[in-house]
Amino acid sequence: MRVYADLHVHIGFSNGRYIKVPSSKTLTLENIIKTAKDEKGLNVIGVVDFLCKDVIDETDKLLDKGKLELKDGNLYSEGLLIIPAAEIELRFCSNDFHCLLFFDDYEKLKDFRKIIKIYFNQIDFSCPVFKGRIDDFEKIVSSFEILTVPAHAFTPYKGFYSAAKNIEEVFENSEIFSIELGLSADSYMVNALFDVHRRSLLSNSDAHSLKNIAREFNEIEVENFSANDVIKSIKENKIIANYGINPKLGKYHKSYCKECNSSFNLKSQDLILCPFCKSNDIVIGVEDRISWLCKIENPVEKPPYFYTFPFELIQGFGQKTIRKIIDVFGNEINFIKSLNNGAFRSYNIDKNIAQKLERFINQDYTIKFGAGGHFGRVIFE
Structure with missing residues (x-):
């Protein structure tokens, strides 16, 4: 079976307390x-703040x-699979970067938290920031058989490749x-990179608000509807398709001068x-x-x-228009699929x-980078 999955979504407020600042009180697990x-029409969602005690407590209450x-060991809400995950910060040669950890079992997550919270x-x-060395981290995640994925790997702030040149180092x-x-x-920008050769690519929203959930998502072939099978498919390169905004629209696509507010490509590193x-x-x-x-x-x-x-980045698409589109298609993923076919x-x-919409499909528009x-x-x- 095929599932649509956004595997990087943040909780802003949980169990009566802010988890991520700044964020909205509406960014709760239930919402x-x-x-x-x-x-959105997702089948699978990865919530990346499950190391927080408040999130665990709220999940237990639900x-x-x-x-x-x-x-x-799997968390479900009707037809939705919720994969407990965490975004953490590691340090390599004085440079910080983020990684995602995915758990195939809710109780395993709890056991992991007890052991690693120190x-x-x-x-x-x-x-949260990991205080030990990378090899300490590797021993712990290996013992729990946790899938580790460099998060937003190419971005300048906390991206893996702003800290290192390749995975193996x-x-x-x-x-x-x-x-x-x-x-x-x-994927078209990175398909010639050495690190990408044997690895699957994930496109996730990194949503810090409800509206940005499924801004980017993945179509994945799985044997069974479980966290273990989603993780297994990621490991086995069974991503069928990636969906995301045109990277030219991404907020770090071009290099940028903070002094004169100009954007450009650098001629040399x-x-x-x-x-x-x-x-x-x-x-x-x-x-x-990437170059x-x-x-x-x-x-x-x-x-x-x-x-x-990308509704918010296109002229003439306010909230009323967006609501009309969702009402017609049922959910955003149905809408995106209908555009592509x-x-x-x-x-x-x-x-x-x-x-x-016709002009968008034909790329008959101008992009401000x-x-x-x-x-x-x-x-x-």
């Missing part, structure tokens, strides 16, 4: 589940109330099966200066970062990468909206 099922079901700073907040004693792309890259004002206060863009990494001679064919429709043409859609923490824009001229 995430409801949004993922009813508005289980007691019958709002969640625990079956064979290794973390602020374990009860979003993205950091993780010497454990296998990394997958890499998360992040909003400013797609040896001399990182703004071509306009000569400042060295530069945020290195994902496109430039500097080790390549293989023949690019690897990866699953297709379909561009989602052309089925949207058979739906009863406002003529002006349909024209813009994203850079320096600012998303780009799709402009219909």
Whole structure:
């Protein structure tokens, strides 16, 4: 069977307390589940703040109330599988980067937390910091057989490749099966990279709000509807397709000068200066970062990468228009699928909206590139 999965979603508020600051009090586990099922159309969601005690306590309360079901170690809410996960911060050669940890069993997560909490700073907040060495971390996750994935790997802030040049120099004693792309890259940009050759690619939203859930997601072939099978499919490269925003719109796609607010491509990694004002206060863009990494001679064919429709980044698509579209298609994933297979043409859609959707499919638009923490824009001229 095939499932649609967004495996990187944050909780903002849990058990009466902020987990991630700043965030909204509406970004709760219950609201995430409801949004993922009813508005987005996901089958699987990975919630990455499960090391926090408040999140565990709230989950246990929802289980007691019958709002969640625990079956064979898996968390379910009706037709939605919730994979307990964590985003953590590691350090390599004085550089910090983020990783995702995925657990195939809810009780295993609890056992893991009991053993490793002494290794973390602020374990009860979003993205706790691991205090030990990388090899200490590797021993622990290997003993629990936890899937570890570098998060938003190519982004300048806390991305893996802002801290290191390749996987093997950091993780010497454990296998990394997958890499998360992040909003400013797609599989076509990275298919010639050495690190990508044998590994699957994940496209996840890293949502810090309800509306951004499923902004990026994955279509995965699984044998059974369980966390163990989703993780197994990621390890075995059974990603059928990736879905995400056009990376040119990503907020770190181009390099950016914080002095004069210009965006550009750097000519060399040896001399990182703004071509306009000569400042060295530069945020290195994902496109430039990827160009500097080790390549293989023949690019690897990866699953297709379909561009989602970034409502907030497109002129003329306010909340009322978005609501109309969701009402017509049932959920956002149905809408995205209909764009990619052309089925949207058979739906009863406002003529002006349909024209813009047609232009979007044909890439008949102008893009204002994203850079320096600012998303780009799709402009219909």
